Amino acid sequence: MSHSPSLPDRPRLDLDPDMSDAERLDAMRKHYARIVQVNDELDERLREADDRRDGLQEEVDHLKRRNEILKTSSLYIASVEEVTDDGVVIKQHGNNQEVLTEVSPQLQDDLEPGDRVAINDSFAVQRLLDDETDARAQAMEVDESPEVRYEDIGGIDEQVREVREAVEDPLVNPGQFETVGVEPPSGVLLHGPPGTGKTMLAKAVANETDATFIKMAGSELVRKFIGEGSRLVRDLFELASEREPAVIFIDEIDAVAAKRTDSKTSGDAEVQRTMMQLLSEMDGFEDRGEIRIIAATNRFDMLDEAILRPGRFDRLIEVPKPGVEGRTQILRIHTQDMNVADDLDFEELAEELDDYSGADLASLTTEAGMYAIRDERTEVTQEDFEQAREKMEAAEESSDRSARSYQY
Ligand SMILES: Nc1ncnc2c1ncn2[C@@H]1O[C@H](COP(=O)(O)OP(=O)(O)OP(=O)(O)O)[C@@H](O)[C@H]1O
Structure with a gap:
């Protein structure tokens, strides 16, 4: 930014007591001329300052309008991940994009990791959201x-x-x-x-x-x-x-x-x-x-x-746990997109899965698929299901035991 030169000094009239009248008159004329000149210079500077003020006022109006638009346009929601000296790391909800963004110093002091904030499309943090909005969004x-x-x-x-x-x-x-x-x-x-x-x-x-x-x-x-x-x-x-x-x-x-x-x-x-x-x-x-x-x-x-x-x-x-027919149906639903062996007998499997809920059957299916993947096979077999069942039942027994030991 260019700095304007300092204002001209006030002209001084130096009169020597030894001066003749003619010299005095001359000095006063020069002084007068100098005053007129400084006055013109100041006038010029005043006009310049006026022009600059008008320019700045225009800028202020423009910023005010932009501010209004920013305040009224939609904002996005993000969570604060980290507050650092270089700015704040936020993660935008919805697309999980992480961004390092600058925040006004006064807002930065208020921010803590985990806070929810509103950001504009340049990711600048506009404000901290209060707990009310937070709880409502989290609870539902x-x-x-x-x-x-x-x-x-x-x-x-x-x-x-x-x-x-x-x-x-x-x-x-x-x-x-x-x-x-x-x-x-x-x-x-x-x-x-x-x-x-x-x-x-x-x-x-x-x-x-x-x-x-x-x-x-x-x-x-x-x-x-x-x-x-x-x-x-x-x-x-x-x-x-x-x-x-x-x-x-x-x-x-x-x-x-x-x-x-x-x-x-x-x-x-x-x-x-x-x-x-x-x-x-x-x-x-x-x-x-x-x-x-x-x-x-x-x-x-x-x-x-x-x-x-x-x-x-x-x-x-x-809504009870499924019977054998229901279990067969649920196994079929959960293996719909799975490459299962042709000879897999769902009925026979379902017979053995007494007391399994729909959620248990869903986990069993995933677990069976994992056995096939571990063996680098592309097809899930009855044997995979048997192994998955043994694993789940062993896990359940040990969690029952730990639940018991925890209780007493
Ligand atoms: N009847 C069913 N048919 C197909 N899949 C089922 C069935 N029941 C449960 N599942 C599987 O289990 C998962 C969990 O089921 P869901 O959340 O509906 O159970 P819930 O009864 O609401 O359980 P909770 O009481 O624990 O909330 C489902 O996403 C689905 O994969």
Whole structure:
């Protein structure tokens, strides 16, 4: 940047007492001429300064406008990975791109790894997002179009039919319920052992009805978001109405809706508040529009009856572990994209897999595939499945043992 030369000195009039009048007059004339000259110079500088001020003002206006645009245009979400002297390493959500970016010193002091920030398209951090946005995003899994289809679910055809009737029909054909004069069920509760396909069922209905799938896990509400449970439940229903048609899926609902116990710990009071919020959301949901609610639990026996009253979770569907036929079907589904030996006998395999859940069968299939890969074969054989089964059962036994030793 060029620096402007300093201002001209103020002219001084030096009069010597010994000067003649003529000399004095001459000195004063020169002085006068000098003053006029300095005055002109200053005038010129003033004009220059005015011009520069106008130029700068224009720049200010331009920056102000750009700032406005930046403030109003969309920002992206990223997480802070590392705060260094050279800037901040952020990871953009969605594409996981890692970028080293500069941050204003005053914002840099506020940033810590793990924080969520809003960035613009040049990756400059615009602001730190508050916890509220954070918890809401973390506590809910939102899937605009889950990929699960009914055909992917094996061995629970009757349950699929019931869920479709209770959730899909009212979404797709609400008029039919009105004409017949029946209220569709308010909420559907899926109960049964872990890994039997409850989440899959909820996702499949959302997929087949083109609804947004929004999941919240009860256990996380009480473990991770202490003190925020009831607000998050309110947010959950709010989000669903913004995104309808939507399927709300509350997994492990027992964590927030267990029978009242005698203990009066503050933790319990908090859980209680969360459950009350859930009940009031469901009760106030008369005109539910295109939102359906599905909950799941492995601990049906623990549930508070309040949540099972009419108008709340009033359709109960048990999702059991599959029988031998179901297991055969699930094995077939999970080996669909696998290169299996022609002589592999799924029925015979399924016979031996008593007590396996759908999730166990999915892991067994992957494990069997791993044996083939380890042996550098391209085909998965019955023997691979046998070995996988032995491995899984041995692992289960040892985890049972460690669970026991942990307990006592
Ligand atoms: N009936 C089924 N048919 C096909 N695959 C299944 C079935 N049940 C479970 N699986 C497999 O197990 C995985 C886990 O199932 P899912 O999450 O639906 O079980 P869940 O009943 O919701 O379990 P949890 O109670 O532990 O939440 C699925 O992604 C799928 O690979």
